[in-house]
Amino acid sequence: MAEISYPFAETNESGGSQMVSQVQWQAMASMWGGDRVDFTLASESYSGSVLPFASRVINGRAVEVKPGRAWVGGFYYQLTAAATVTIEANPTDKARKDTIVLRADVVKGSVNLAAVKGQPSASPIAPQPQRNAGQVWEMVLYEVDVPAKDGAISPVSRMPFKMPPAISTPWNTRASGTFQQVGTFLYDLDNNGGDTQYEAFNGRDGYVITRHFGKSRPYTPSLVNAKSVPSSGLTLTGRWRWVAPNVVYFSVNINNTTTKPIENTGGTTALGFKLPQTANGDTGQIFTGFLRNPNYNSGLPNFMDIQGYCFKGNGAQHVTMYVPNVASLKEGLDTLRVIPAKSEIAFSGMYEANIFG
Template sequence: MAEISYPFSTNTATGGTQAVSQGQWQQMSHLWNSDRVDFRLTASTYATGSLPFSSTVQNGNNVAISPGNAWVGGFYYSLTSPTNISIADNVTTNGRLDLIVIRADLTKGSVNLATIKGQPSSSPVAPSPIRSMGQQWDMPLLLVTVPAQQGVISLTQLYSFDYPATVAAPWNADILAGFVQSGQFILDMDSNNNYVQSEGFKGRDGYAVTRNLGKSKSYTPTFSNYTTGSVSAVNSSSKTGRWRWIAPNTVWFTANITTPGSHVIAPDNGRLGVTLPVPANGKAIQVLNGYIFNPSVRDDLPNQMLFTGLLENGTPKSTMALVRSNHANGDVDNMTLMPAASTLSISGVYEANAFNE
């Protein structure tokens, strides 16, 4: 029979089988989850030695390993009491790297701790774990540095831990985050179509959107800190903006504002500003680059200008302040007017304030 499938309640003429061999079990069950320690890292911190399979060096070349549970190569393993693993001596003049693994051995019909001995070398390389379906399958547990001439060995933990499965919410993922485990990803499917589809993560610092999935979100940028005489010009300006979360607490955005042909826009005092899609973090100064196209060469300003958007430190900022190079003397000045019939464009990446710092 070219087609085999399992497990079914009875054997069938079309290839379905009832009994499952240990090899078939591994072929099937290893797909359920990758190798991992059966423990979720939901606390903010853990003390040394408090985790499953924590290890210490004892009496020279003995490694003491504490109890723990793991999923290895499609099989479940439990170490129910502390155990010691002996590391082979190294009397050579070169160091060596060994691996301590949890090995599912189908030829033995069990899962056990095992050691893979490396080769002494002036630049030692760790041996590779064995991963052969139907025979032996290793989950690396510890990297053992074995110095030359019986030096004191040291340990590096290699094992990975279980994690909460990603869940999806039709909406209100930020509210759901208050009721899931730390270390969990949440997909907001935006089923009510009032935001964008996004991915978020709940961790030690709280919940934050990690990235938007799909299209960018629109926003309407505008000027800030302008005079009452500039209100009509600001209101009649053409404004377009796009933004998206690209990483936790990190925003990409672009803003374009074209002023009407009748009036300049001047600051109330100091310098003009432009609004952001979400507030910027105020823990450090952030700098963005922009461009102004002044096609009619108005207000004694050049046809094209570069300017800088400053996200100043202090409290979180909803606007960026604008400064530009003085084309007459090269100094950096506050932007004290935006020419009429001109277009301001700025885009970039900045740290936001999703964690309310």
């Protein structure tokens, strides 16, 4: 029959089947999730000796594997007492990499520990696990360094673990995150439409938004160190979004459509603009923008590079602007002290924020 479905209470003429073969079970169970150790990594740190399937080398050539549980190729496996796997000797003059795997053998009808021998080589590579549905399916627990001339073997963990399931909330995601396990991803669905949909992570360093979904967010990049800001004719437009944990993308447009320049508060004080999120101040951060000044007002060129800088310190809330000396390139950069009439400034880029302080 062309249409087959299972498992149902009774086998029927419509293709429904009551019984499920091992191969059918594996095909069905593979939809539930990938291979992994049945242990949730929900603490800030672990000692390898307390994790499932912890190992130690005994008698030089054997690896003892402690109890644990796992999901392998669609089948559940439990090791209820310590078991030993022997690593074959390597008398050659070249090193080897072996693996210790959990092997689901559908034909045999069981999951068992096994050692898989690699090839001696000047640059040894561990053998890849077999993944053949309906036959043999392997999940690697350890990669074993097998030195030349029967040197001391060394198993290194390669186990994939279960993590806390991701959750979603209609709102109040940050507050909800305080009750979730370390390692949990959270999704703010913003069902009340008052904010932005985003993904967050509750990790060892604390709660952090990892990225915004949908549209970027508006903000006003207000001017810093400006003596007189016109009540009309000045447009301050900004957009921003989280693009990675503690990383912001932003764009800014400062458009002075008036016939008067916007000057600094005096002396060599530099004009600047506010950022959407405080910038990390561990190293100081550099930004690039430009000035469009078609009428050559205030003695500045029609197009001009602007360098922005966030100073080192506890974190910077604004970008300080610098421009090339208009009289001589030898003079380097000067503080930007005026935004000419009928001119426009634009900045865009990414920077590290200061969420973790």
